Structure formats: structure tokens, C-alpha cells
Amino acid sequence: MAKNLKVIFLGGVGEIGKNMTALEFGDDIVVVDAGLGFPTEDMPGIDLVVQDISYLIKNKDKVKGYVITHAHEDHIGGLPYALAEVPAQIYGSRLSLALIDNKLREHPGVKVKATSVKPRSVVNIGPFAVEFIHVNHSVAGSFALSITTPVGVVFISGDFKIDLTPPDGQIIDLTRIGEIGKKGVSLFLCESTNAGRKGFTMSETTVSEKMDEIFEKSKDKRIFVATFSSNVHRVQQLLDLAEKHKRKVAFSGRSMINVTDTAIKIGEMRVTQGQIIDVAHVSTYADKEVLVILTGSQGEPSSALVRMSTGDFNKIHLGPNDLVILSSHPIPGNERSVNNVVNNLIKRGVEVVYESLAEVHVSGHACEEELKIMHALLKPLFFIPVHGEQKHMRKHAEIARRMGMPERNIAIPDIGDIWELSTNNLRRAGSVPSGIRLIDGKGCGTTDSNVLRDRMTLAEEGICIVGIGYCKKTGEISSGPDVMTRGLLFPEEMEGVIPELKQVILESISKISLTGDDANNIRNQIRRDVQQFFHKQKNRRPIVVTMLQAN
Numbered sequence: 001m002a003k004n005l006k007v008i009f010l011g012g013v014g015e016i017g018k019n020m021t022a023l024e025f026g027d028d029i030v031v032v033d034a035g036l037g038f039p040t041e042d043m044p045g046i047d048l049v050v051q052d053i054s055y056l057i058k059n060k061d062k063v064k065g066y067v068i069t070h071a072h073e074d075h076i077g078g079l080p081y082a083l084a085e086v087p088a089q090i091y092g093s094r095l096s097l098a099l100i101d102n103k104l105r106e107h108p109g110v111k112v113k114a115t116s117v118k119p120r121s122v123v124n125i126g127p128f129a130v131e132f133i134h135v136n137h138s139v140a141g142s143f144a145l146s147i148t149t150p151v152g153v154v155f156i157s158g159d160f161k162i163d164l165t166p167p168d169g170q171i172i173d174l175t176r177i178g179e180i181g182k183k184g185v186s187l188f189l190c191e192s193t194n195a196g197r198k199g200f201t202m203s204e205t206t207v208s209e210k211m212d213e214i215f216e217k218s219k220d221k222r223i224f225v226a227t228f229s230s231n232v233h234r235v236q237q238l239l240d241l242a243e244k245h246k247r248k249v250a251f252s253g254r255s256m257i258n259v260t261d262t263a264i265k266i267g268e269m270r271v272t273q274g275q276i277i278d279v280a281h282v283s284t285y286a287d288k289e290v291l292v293i294l295t296g297s298q299g300e301p302s303s304a305l306v307r308m309s310t311g312d313f314n315k316i317h318l319g320p321n322d323l324v325i326l327s328s329h330p331i332p333g334n335e336r337s338v339n340n341v342v343n344n345l346i347k348r349g350v351e352v353v354y355e356s357l358a359e360v361h362v363s364g365h366a367c368e369e370e371l372k373i374m375h376a377l378l379k380p381l382f383f384i385p386v387h388g389e390q391k392h393m394r395k396h397a398e399i400a401r402r403m404g405m406p407e408r409n410i411a412i413p414d415i416g417d418i419w420e421l422s423t424n425n426l427r428r429a430g431s432v433p434s435g436i437r438l439i440d441g442k443g444c445g446t447t448d449s450n451v452l453r454d455r456m457t458l459a460e461e462g463i464c465i466v467g468i469g470y471c472k473k474t475g476e477i478s479s480g481p482d483v484m485t486r487g488l489l490f491p492e493e494m495e496g497v498i499p500e501l502k503q504v505i506l507e508s509i510s511k512i513s514l515t516g517d518d519a520n521n522i523r524n525q526i527r528r529d530v531q532q533f534f535h536k537q538k539n540r541r542p543i544v545v546t547m548l549q550a551n
Contacts, residue, residue, distance in 0.1 A: 010416070011035065016388065021386070027062050035072070052437055071100070092116070135172045166204055167205060186381050188384070215241055225294070236270065248290055305341060309345045418432060463486050466505060475514035489538065526544070
């Protein structure tokens with residue numbers, strides 16, 4: 001009989017994104033979130049990055065449910081891939097489940113049962129009693145989780161901030177959080193994204209006030225606002241401002257259209273009759289009568305804003321009487337892409353407003369003082385900072401120490417870590433297989449994939465294709481060797497290399513028997529000699545493909 005709770009980190013620690021934590025007690029596992037990450041520059045052709053869930057697959061009979069804190073991609077984007085191999089019931093807010101349902105429509109083979117929950121509701125999943133606590137974040141329907149286990153309460157903050165003037169009037173449930181703290185919290189898992197920022201995160205309503213000023217100042221211009229499609233409150237504020245300033249609204253970008261349609265259907269977003277127009281009809285209205293809300297705030301190559309900035313969007317052409325507002329903060333790694341968009345827009349004469357110029361975006365994550373408030377209310381026995389890179393997590397640990405938590409009661413985990421919680425102790429208890437899986441289209445690979453390595457080699461070193469025809473009976477060469485390269489050397493440089501390279505290939509063939517050796521042996525011999533030639537002469541290691549035609 002199990003006596004301790006295992007807390008297993010499969011993503012979201014030491015990194016931004018692909019959040020996933022599993023709680024295991026005996027024969028039961030509950031999984032909190034299943035997010036995704038985005039590929040880095042050393043992952044050519046990869047669309048998405050998700051967790052290595054081999055531990056969950058091995059223990060799939062134990063997995064009793066997925067509990068979702070909120071509907072951002074870094075918390076739900078990996079669900080289709082997890083559910084395909086480890087199906088289980090999903091629990092989340094109405095908006096979270098609606099957006100998950102949209103996502104699963106692109107994966108028709110994945111079937112799932114979902115249960116919608118409300119703030120302060122409790123669901124029992126095996127030995128876990130999960131209470132959902134309303135918090136403020138940059139997407140509606142966000143929860144913290146208070147999970148009662150056989151060894152005590154585990155409180156998981158999810159992503160949150162303390163906003164006392166949120167657009168929907170629903171303040172973070174500090175009262176309930178304080179009550180839970182009084183009863184006693186054994187372990188606190190808290191997000192760390194903004195742990196290095198002093199003070200408080202600004203209220204979402206400050207964005208509305210600044211936007212109102214910009215709308216008034218630019219009353220004769222056509223206005224475009226790029227923001228995250230999931231930021232339903234931000235979009236609602238823009239809809240309200242459009243109504244105030246007598247502007248029609250067009251949505252552009254697939255994710256923006258999908259999210260807003262879903263939010264409107266379930267009542268999370270309000271629109272007035274006749275307020276929404278098709279983006280194709282924007283040009284039939286006067287500039288002062290239009291607001292376009294669109295995707296592309298992160299410089300995504302195929303997004304609406306990026307295509308507009310390069311003149312590759314046939315429905316709308318931008319010019320000097322247009323104002324573009326980037327209502328977001330660049331995700332780390334996207335700064336260059338966003339900067340390129342801004343420059344392309346300015347080249348077209350467009351006025352551009354972004355975060356560093358005006359308060360057109362606020363974070364959805366708690367800064368230092370808000371984190372202190374949560375620690376003070378919960379008074380946990382043990383603490384693990386999560387949802388951040390090492391620098392964020394260590395800064396958060398420092399905050400906890402300054403508030404009086406003993407060093408020995410704080411743990412900073414790595415992906416794959418198992419931390420075991422008893423009634424009076426927290427210790428590292430080994431690890432599980434961990435890492436990443438790469439999504440190319442809808443298929444999964446692994447980090448040591450030959451495909452990925454070949455893509456990197458093609459991008460960095462190029463390819464050399466060798467063609468040879470020969471008589472299998474006599475071993476005589478009937479055609480070639482012919483050589484074709486791509487991305488290897490400049491054309492004029494390659495012309496000088498070809499004669500010597502052909503001689504290397506002929507010498508390579510002389511080492512083997514074209515009548516007796518297996519075709520793979522012939523290809524491998526030529527590949528080795530050609531690669532050695534390029535490495536010695538040009539310090540390059542291209543992919544070498546040998547095409548044999550036996551007569």
C-alpha cells in the first residue's frame with residue numbers, strides 16, 4: 001500500500017512551455033495540463049514540441065484524468081498527442097473545454113470525455129479531491145487547483161495574476177485561497193514566469209484606457225490590433241471600444257476566428273448585432289469605420305499580420321492611413337521575427353504602436369509582490385517553483401526564502417524528476433524517462449530522429465548526389481560518374497572541384513567489386529570517400545546520396 005505521493009515533472013520546469021505535471025498515489029495518476037512548446041532554430045521543419053510521455057504510456061491504466069488549469073497552448077496544445085496514447089477524462093472550465101474541442105476536431109481519431117467545472121467545485125478522481133479556484137489570467141476560465149491527497153493538500157497555482165479590476169469583474173478568489181491556507185497546505189507548486197519582476201502586474205483595464213486614447217487620437221485611420229487569439233478579455237475590450245467609436249469589426253487569422261466564434265457561442269464574449277463583418281468586406285467601408293483584430297503578434301510566418309506586412313494578403317493592402325497596434329509581448333526567441341514585422345510595416349508607411357511605446361499590453365503573470373501574497377495566504381510546508389526557466393525558478397525560490405521558508409523545504413526540479421511527498425517530508429525519489437517529442441504535421445518523432453539530423457545537415461552542409469551506371473556481369477562503368485550538388489559550394493567553386501571529385505569516385509569504385517559486392521556496400525564506400533574528400537578539401541560534410549543503375 002502506497003504511503004507517499006509522487007509528483008512527476010514531465011514538462012514546464014527549467015523551460016517556458018509544454019507544461020505537464022503528474023500526481024501519482026498508489027494505482028492512480030492525475031495529470032495536470034498537457035501543453036506544447038515551439039521549435040527552436042535547430043529543429044528545421046518541426047511544427048510543435050511536446051513531452052515525452054513514455055512513463056504515462058507505460059502506466060496508462062493508472063491515468064484517471066487530465067485536469068486543465070487554462071486554455072493557453074502551453075497548457076493544452078499537447079493534449080491531442082497525449083490523449084491519442086493515454087486516453088482519460090478531461091476536467092476544465094467551459095471555455096477551456098470548448099477550445100480543446102476545437103483542437104481535437106483536427107485529430108478525428110482522438111475521442112474523449114470531458115467534464116465542465118465551475119469555480120469552487122470539487123471533483124473526485126481516485127484518491128484525489130480536486131477543487132478549482134478562480135484566478136485572473138490573460139484567458140478566461142483560468143483556475144488554480146487545490147488537490148487534497150492522502151498525505152495533504154497540494155496547491156497548484158496555474159498561471160495567474162492578482163487583478164483587482166479585471167474586465168469581467170471577477171476578481172481572483174483570494175478569500176478561498178486564504179481559507180485553504182488556514183486549513184494547511186503541504187506542498188505549493190507556483191508559476192515563476194515573472195518572479196524577477198518587482199511590484200505588481202498592471203491590471204488588464206489599463207490596456208483598455210490606453211487603447212481608448214489611441215482610438216480617439218486616430219479617429220480617421222483604419223485600425224488593426226494584433227493580439228493572442230486566446231486573450232478573450234482583450235478581444236472583448238476591443239469589441240467594446242469599437243462599439244464606442246462606431247467601428248465595424250473584422251477578425252482575421254484562423255485561430256482568431258475559431259476562438260472568437262467559440263467564445264461567442266458559449267457566452268464568454270459579447271457582440272452587438274451587425275458589429276462583425278467579413279474581412280473581405282473591409283475595403284467597402286471608410287477607414288474610420290473599421291477595426292481589424294488579427295493574429296501575428298509574434299511574427300508567425302503564415303499569420304495574417306505578417307502577410308499584410310509583406311503585401312501578400314490579397315484582401316487588405318496596408319498604407320499610410322493605417323495604424324497597427326501590437327498588443328502583446330514577444331515570447332523569448334520571437335524578438336527578431338516581431339522586429340521584422342514592425343520594420344516591414346513602417347516601410348509601407350504604416351503607423352505602428354507596440355508595448356515599449358505605449359501601455360497596449362500587460363502580462364497575465366504574477367510579479368514579485370503578487371507571488372508574496374500567495375505564499376503569505378497559503379503558508380505551505382514545502383514549495384516547488386515551476387513554469388519558468390532556471391533563472392525564474394531560482395528567483396522564486398529566493399522570494400520564498402526571504403519570506404521565511406527554510407532552504408531544506410524548497411526544491412527546484414528538472415524535467416523527469418520524481419519528488420515524493422509524505423506527511424512531513426519532501427525528497428527527490430529518482431526520475432522517469434523524459435524529454436521531448438517533435439511534431440511534424442501530425443506525426444511524432446524523437447529528438448534523435450534521423451530525419452531531424454538529416455535536415456540539419458542539409459541546412460548546414462548541403463547535399464551531393466552521385467549517379468553511376470554499370471554492367472553487373474562485367475563490372476564496367478557504362479555511364480557517369482555524374483555529380484549534382486545543392487547548398488554545398490558556390491557554382492564557380494564547384495566547377496573547379498568536379499574533375500577531382502569524379503576521380504575520387506572512380507578510385508573509390510576501384511576498391512570494390514561491382515560484380516560481387518552488395519549495392520549497399522558500394523553506396524557506403526562511395527559515400528565515405530566523397531565525404532572524406534569534401535571534409536579534407538573544403539571542411540564540409542554534406543549528405544551524400546549514391547544512385548546506382550545496374551544493367
